[in-house]
Amino acid sequence: MLIAFSVSPLGGGESVGDAVAEAVRVVRESGLRNETNAMFTLVEGEWDEVMAVVKRAVDVLAEQSPRVSLVLKADIRAGVTDALTAKVAHIEARLADG
Known part of the structure; x- marks a missing residue:
């Protein structure tokens, strides 16, 4: 499973x-493959472990803010591993071919 999620406190300035x-720190300390960009953090792993990381990231923000926003997109595909880099590598190869 590959997810992209964004979590942010609301009403805090x-x-x-x-x-x-702090939410990204939770993801990085999880040991799961991950990548953060300007808009989302991507995490790869099994359903339960990925969702547990998202919950912990939300909980960290909920300790600081009474309201938290979460946006999550998931690619659920059994038997696929290394989707975090393989999807991008496929696109880059197509672009290189012209």
Whole structure:
């Protein structure tokens, strides 16, 4: 399973960077394959372990803010591993072919 998620506190001012950094820390400490970009954090693993990480990230923000926003998109495909890099590699190969 590959997920992309974004979590953010609501109602806590203009900058959410410090809070989001704490959520990303939860993901990185999980040991699951992950990647963070300007909009989302991608996490790869089995359903239960990935969803547990998302829950922990939300919980960290909920400790700081009475309201939390979560956006989540999932690619659920049995038997697929390394989707985090394989999908991008496939696109890059197509682009290189012209």
